[in-house]
Amino acid sequence: MRLHRNLVFATVDALSEIFNEGNYADKVIEKTLKRDKRWGARDRSFIAETTYDIVRWKRLYAEIADVKAPFKREDLFRMFTVWAVLRGIKLPDWPQFAGTPERRIKGRFDELSKIRKFRESIPDWLDLLGEKELGEKTWTKEIHALNELAPVVIRANRLKISPEQLSEILKKEEIETQNLKNYPDALVLKERANIFKTKAFQDGLFEVQDASSQRVAEFTGVEPGMRVVDACAGAGGKSLHLAALMENKGQIIALDIYGNKLKELKRRAKRAGAHNIETRSIENNKVIKKLYNSADRVLIDAPCSGLGVLSRNPDAKWKLQPEFLDNIRQTQQEILQQYSKMLKRGGKMVYATCSILPSENQKQVEFFLNSEDGKDFRLVKDEKILSSDSGYDGFYMALLEKK
Numbered sequence: 001m002r003l004h005r006n007l008v009f010a011t012v013d014a015l016s017e018i019f020n021e022g023n024y025a026d027k028v029i030e031k032t033l034k035r036d037k038r039w040g041a042r043d044r045s046f047i048a049e050t051t052y053d054i055v056r057w058k059r060l061y062a063e064i065a066d067v068k069a070p071f072k073r074e075d076l077f078r079m080f081t082v083w084a085v086l087r088g089i090k091l092p093d094w095p096q097f098a099g100t101p102e103r104r105i106k107g108r109f110d111e112l113s114k115i116r117k118f119r120e121s122i123p124d125w126l127d128l129l130g131e132k133e134l135g136e137k138t139w140t141k142e143i144h145a146l147n148e149l150a151p152v153v154i155r156a157n158r159l160k161i162s163p164e165q166l167s168e169i170l171k172k173e174e175i176e177t178q179n180l181k182n183y184p185d186a187l188v189l190k191e192r193a194n195i196f197k198t199k200a201f202q203d204g205l206f207e208v209q210d211a212s213s214q215r216v217a218e219f220t221g222v223e224p225g226m227r228v229v230d231a232c233a234g235a236g237g238k239s240l241h242l243a244a245l246m247e248n249k250g251q252i253i254a255l256d257i258y259g260n261k262l263k264e265l266k267r268r269a270k271r272a273g274a275h276n277i278e279t280r281s282i283e284n285n286k287v288i289k290k291l292y293n294s295a296d297r298v299l300i301d302a303p304c305s306g307l308g309v310l311s312r313n314p315d316a317k318w319k320l321q322p323e324f325l326d327n328i329r330q331t332q333q334e335i336l337q338q339y340s341k342m343l344k345r346g347g348k349m350v351y352a353t354c355s356i357l358p359s360e361n362q363k364q365v366e367f368f369l370n371s372e373d374g375k376d377f378r379l380v381k382d383e384k385i386l387s388s389d390s391g392y393d394g395f396y397m398a399l400l401e402k403k
């Protein structure tokens with residue numbers, strides 16, 4: 001691989017914004033890629049993948065490069081140099097790379113790789129927490145898996161097409177996919193590509209959705225004609241899947257505290273041809289109260305630490321704080337207590353997170369079942385999906401029935 005000056009500089013600029021200004025990696029990359037219209041697909045993927053890589057390995061690379069936050073421009077170049085040397089990329093004779101101690105970089109890498117928090121590049125508190133919650137063996141495996149690059153998985157929109165037909169259509173757009181056993185609507189891309197540009201995407205034939213995430217809507221056991229509340233619907237990844245499983249029949253009420261996310265949901269629903277979704281912004285508790293005892297199914301895709309999706313969002317390792325986790329656990333329990341009231345007798349509720357921590361998952365369900373509001377519920381089944389077992393995102397889902 002040959003390094004191109006403008007691409008490397010763009011990457012370093014992006015890193016500065018992410019690390020020093022605290023901006024979100026995905027937003028910064030999106031903005032950076034708009035900087036030069038002449039960049040082709042390869043150039044763009046170099047910037048995106050290299051930036052994500054260095055975000056993922058920030059702690060390890062900073063330690064090897066012997067630099068500390070806030071990072072000066074030369075510090076970021078040193079981190080970039082570590083990235084390049086560890087990948088065996090030949091360094092050009094630019095002043096930024098003069099005197100690079102290649103052997104020392106490799107030696108430090110070998111040394112630090114013996115210590116998990118450096119090898120997996122994670123903050124101390126997170127390493128301690130992961131081990132405390134999952135045990136040494138599972139955490140070591142899991143954090144390793146969560147540092148792998150996530151495959152691109154899409155969900156065929158059965159309102160418009162089957163996965164087999166979709167695969168054929170994408171092939172014509174030079175995108176090769178393959179089926180995933182046990183995930184009936186999923187296709188995985190054989191090679192990374194910008195699939196948002198395809199006509200198939202613009203026509204609403206699929207959504208990008210990880211394989212584990214595709215299990216959540218199915219877990220609710222929805223059927224056409226039901227009344228379903230998607231209580232933390234966000235931009236609607238699961239609502240759209242629910243609509244497809246319900247064959248557009250019945251009613252989905254998509255709630256969220258953020259109206260702008262629901263706006264995006266509406267746009268996506270239109271593209272997908274999902275006609276049975278109504279959005280309601282939770283401005284006050286009346287919105288929830290109005291729905292008490294009315295739903296056949298309630299999906300709580302709860303706000304969480306996002307620790308199960310680190311491979312897709314490595315930035316979260318640095319943004320997440322212990323206090324946020326304490327608050328989010330409290331919110332999760334409040335949501336369970338409050339939103340469970342929207343279910344009818346005999347109705348079912350799914351509590352799901354994209355976290356791998358028992359304290360956000362099974363412990364929350366246990367606490368709920370032992371509370372006053374939970375005494376009318378029974379746990380039908382639950383599923384803990386670890387990334388190290390499944391090869392996809394870490395997730396948790398519990399199915400509860402209102403007696």
Ligand SMILES: C[S@@+](CC[C@H](N)C(=O)[O-])C[C@H]1O[C@@H](n2cnc3c(N)ncnc32)[C@H](O)[C@@H]1O
Binds near residue numbers: 234235257258282
């Ligand atoms: C995991 S995300 C949902 C993702 C979405 N279901 C999807 O599949 O695309 C959690 C969502 O919960 C929302 N949220 C946070 N607090 C909430 C609350 N008290 N009530 C309802 N939604 C809430 C967030 O805005 C966020 O969109």
